[in-house]
Amino acid sequence: MHLLRIPFAGKLAALLLTFCCLSAQAADDRSIVEQRIQAMNGKLANEHPRLLIRPADIPALRKSLLETLPAQPDTAALAKLALAPLDNKPLPPQPLAVSNGTDEGSKAWREGYQTASDTGNQAWRYALGWQLKNDAQYGREAARWLLHLASWKIDREVLRTNDELFIQHLRPMIFAYDWAYDALTPEERTTVRTALEARLKLLAEHIQPKFSLTQPTSPDNSLSHPMRFISTLGLGGLALYHDTPAAPGWVAWAYEYYNRQFPVWGGDAGGWAEGLNYWATGMTQHMRFLEAMQLQGFDEPLARPFFRNTPWFATYFQMPYGGSSFGDLTNIMAPTPSMALLLEKFALLQQDPYLLQAGRLFSSKLPTAFNYYDYGAIDALLHLFRRGQSKLVEAELYQLPRARLFDDIGWVAMHGKLGDKATDVMMGFKSSPFGSASHSFADQNSFVINAFGEPLAISSGYREYYDSPHHKGWTRTTAAKNAILVGGEGQPIKQASAKGRIARFLAGDQATYVLGDAREAYAGKLSQALRHVLFVDKRYWVMLDELAADEARNFQWLLHAREKMQIDESRNFVQIAKGAARLDVYFLSPALGQLAFRQTNQFAVPVANGYEKRMPDEWHMTAETKKEARSQSILSVLFPRRDGYTGDEASVRALPARSGFAAAVTHDAGVDRIYIARDKDRSIRADGINADARAAWLGERGEDTRLLLVDVRRFNEKKVFFEASKTLSMEGYFNWSVFNVRFLEPPPEGTTIQFRIGLPPRTLTGVPKNDWIYDEDNKTLDIKLRPSTSLLRIVPARPFDEEENPNPLLR
Structure with missing residues (x-):
């Protein structure tokens, strides 16, 4: 009996400790919420509307949407959408809540949330019409649709079975209640408010236990929707602030989560590990709440590093055409008017002309639809109303750094000419600490390449519906990515532990170096999984894979494309062609004859019947080592070019x-x-x-000779020789008369560098005179570097005679 008591006591102690920790955490959360409520009580006036429109805005809003915008050719069509037709449209019955996960079930699931969204948006549109016209007809239509929504039987089972149906009727219903408040009779307000209270209570019980205000939230496959729903809880709390006792707590909790912990899928760098699609559709929800709070005088979250940096995530990874990227639903993702509007909002918020240009590059049109996942016509109309309050100058994206690391999610973007569809070449590289959780895939150390307006090396696979056999058995897998398999096996799916990391990133003006480490992602299959990438002269990539396993294996190097690839095994050469764009891939190591090439246009798990036209076959190339080995290195050059441009070859x-x-x-x-x-x-x-x-x-x-040196201590080449006491990274150029170098990272304290140079410098700029000395006897130049040293420029004492001194400048 005594032996049995020990583990039980240990478990009991662990449970008690967990309970105590959770209790303390809950107490901390309550204290934070209470403080925020006190701050809001003094600022939030008891008046409607409160969500994105304030009573003081109404006169100017009416003039803008009813007079100014209709008179302008570029906004007249959009302005017509401000007033929904008074056509007495029939009210749809409540949709059935059907689970996702099968072909038929997913169809009914989508139809359910679409009906919910359409019904909610009808109420929202008529509420806007009431604010603009103060016409009883619009007020009565808003009431008719609101009361119909309130009559739906929405319970915990609906939320569990089809959370999209639940949330997509609720969010526009909240806006409609707030905007049409004065058009409702007291009895109608009570009916609608009672329905909202019950649904928001269910929502709070669903999401609040999943997120702490004081502890970071670990990535989890079940958190994608709940985190997006935080915004709706906040909006509901704000709309009902003076009407419902629980409302101040809902809005305060949501606001503080955005202020302290948001998001789960990224960090200060602004990335979003689930990919561009989930970033774009999620941020529209989050920003509605945060903009509403900003208009009420609460804007701390928008000043956080994440919100300052996250628009750059789309700027660097979304191509101005249907390019390929990482994450769910981003195989061929074209920019949308909603995304353009989102970037323009950030541009005005941050007064950044580059973000404005990025948004306009994505789309010259504003959104006109009425749906849940994107900004719609109402968002566009409100934006136009406020846009006139701020003006920005024009800017060109190619003036920005060409490469950017989002170290929070382990994504790197490398561009030749950012923002120029016709000439830009782009590689996205990923080795993510978020693993393959949620809508991330098992693709650490993978890449995509988009160039000259075309997706070339793509992230393969589709999603007919979430976790379909094809989606789960192909799209999520390493085999569907431009990555490495070992013995035909890749990384596990849906596991936050299947992670990678960017071990080194160094970006210069002319070249960029990236090192990804995906060993942990292979869950013991590989003891080494390194991929070096050097982006050379803003136009092509050299890639080295260093692979090692505990036992001899074959290794597979994968490449995917939309079109059939040309393979020349006699040259270790593969070419992708799409439109006028080409990607030439040269395998330099292992040597000729040691790789076996094959390709197919068949998915290992086909797309579901009925989706083939929308989801055509893609092509998949495998370069496999013929001999098994415990370690293998693969050196390749990936050179994008345009067909018919001989200079590009x-x-x-x-x-x-x-x-x-x-x-x-x-x-x-x-x-x-x-x-x-x-x-x-x-x-x-x-x-x-x-x-x-x-x-x-x-x-x-x-x-001239251009150079990039990564983590160098000693460099001896026919034209250049130097040694440094500590590791440095630099870029620059040299010729017969000058040596220019820029340090890409601050030199460590106490670093000295010694050059061999034939003559003393005539000028040496970048360090004080007393920090360098030339030794005439040994022909050496010793320089003391400081952490503040950013560049050196060495000019010799007199012009050199090349015949007299074949290495005139250096040595």
């Missing part, structure tokens, strides 16, 4: 290397030499170069 070859890997790429701009070291030794010994560095690029451009 390249000649690619491997260079001999005793340590590390080396390649030469010749194209119209010049010749590039690229070097990448193995991660464990960071040593490069190849083709006239001897360096202790992680990676290097030297590009010959006429008399």
Whole structure:
């Protein structure tokens, strides 16, 4: 008996500890909510409307929507939508709450929430008409639709079975109640308010236990919808603030979650691990609540780093055409008017002309629909009403940094000319700490490439409905991504623990280096899973995969496209063609004959019957190592170009290397030499170069040589020799008469660097005079660097005679 008591006592102690922690957490949350309620009580006037419209706005709003906008050619059509037709449309019956998960069930599930959304939006539109016209006909129509919604039997089972039906009727119903408040009789207000109270109480009980105001929320497959629903709880609390005792607590709790913890799927960098689609449709919900609170004088959440940075997530990853990206429903995702409006809102909020330009690049039109997942016509009309209060100058996106890391979610975007559809080349690279949870997929260390207006290397697969056999058995899997399989196996799906990480990111003006580590994502299948990517001269990529397993395996390097690929196994060459865009892929290591190539246009799990026309087959290429091995390195060059532009073509070859890997790429701009070291030794010994560095690029451009050096301590090349006491990263250029270098990260305190240079400097800028010295006897230049040192410019004492000194500037 004593032996049995010990584990029971331990479990009981653990349960008590958990209970105490939860109780303390709940007490902390209550205290935070109570303080926020006290702050709001003094500011929130007991008047309607309160959601996105204030009584003081009504005269100007009427003039804008009824007079100004209808008179302007570019807004006249949208302005007509401000007043819904008074056509006595029949009221639809309450839709059945049917579960998602099968083909037929999903169809009924979608029909249910669509009816709910349409019904709610009818009430909302007539409530807007009441505010604009103060006409009893609009007031009575708003009341008719509101009372119909209130009559629906909405209970916990509806919320459990079809949460979209629940939320999509509720949110516009809240707006309609607030905007049509004065058009309702006291009895009607009581009826509608009672229905809202009951539904918001269910909503609060559903979502509040899942989120803490004081502790971060761990990624979970069940949290995507509940987090989006926080906004509706907040809006409901704000609308009922003076009408319902529980309402102040709902709005205060929602506001504080946005202010303290939001979001689950990203962080300060502004990323969204579920992908662009879920970012775009979710942010419309979150921003409605936060804009409503801002108009009431509460704007702390919008000042947080996440909200300052999140518009850049779309700016860098959403192409101005149907490009491919990561996450659910983003295989071929075109920009939408709703997304354009969202970026314009952020642009005006932050007074940032670049965001304004990004939004206009996505769409020149404003949204005109009435649905749940996007901004609609009402949002567009209110935005136009307020937009005149702020003006921004024009800006060009290509002036922004070409590469950006969202370290919160482990996504990197690399652009050649950001915002230029015709000439931009873009790679998205992912190695995410969020793993494959929720609407993220099992695609750590994967990439997509979009170029010249076309999706080239794509994230494969579709979603007929959530967790369909195809969606779960193909789209979510590593096999459907531009990633690595080991022995035909990839990363587990729907697991937050199947994570990757960006181990190194370094972005210069001309080149970018990224290192992804996906070892943890393979759940023991690989002991090493590194993918190095070097974006060279803003036009192509060199990629090195370092793979190792505990036992000998074959490794598969995957590539997916919308069109059939050209494969030339005699050259280790693959080409993707889409429209006039091409992606040439050269495999330089392993050597010829050691890779087997195959492709198919069949999905491992086909799309469901009836979806084939909307979801056509895609093409899937596998380059597989022929021999099993415990470790394998794969060096590839991915060169996008345009068909018919001979200057875009390249000649690619491997260079001999005793340590590390080396390649030469010749194209119209010049010749590039690229070097990448193995991660464990960071040593490069190849083709006239001897360096202790992680990676290097030297590009010959006429008399100039451009360079990028990543984590370098020593560099010995025919034109350049230097040593540093501590690791540095730099970019620059040199020629016969000058050496320019810019440090990409602050030099560590106490760093010294020594150059061999044939003559003393005539000028040396970037450090004080007493921080450098030239040794005439040894021909060495010693420079003391400080953390504030950002650049060096060395100009020799006199012009060199190339015949007299073949290495005139350096050494």
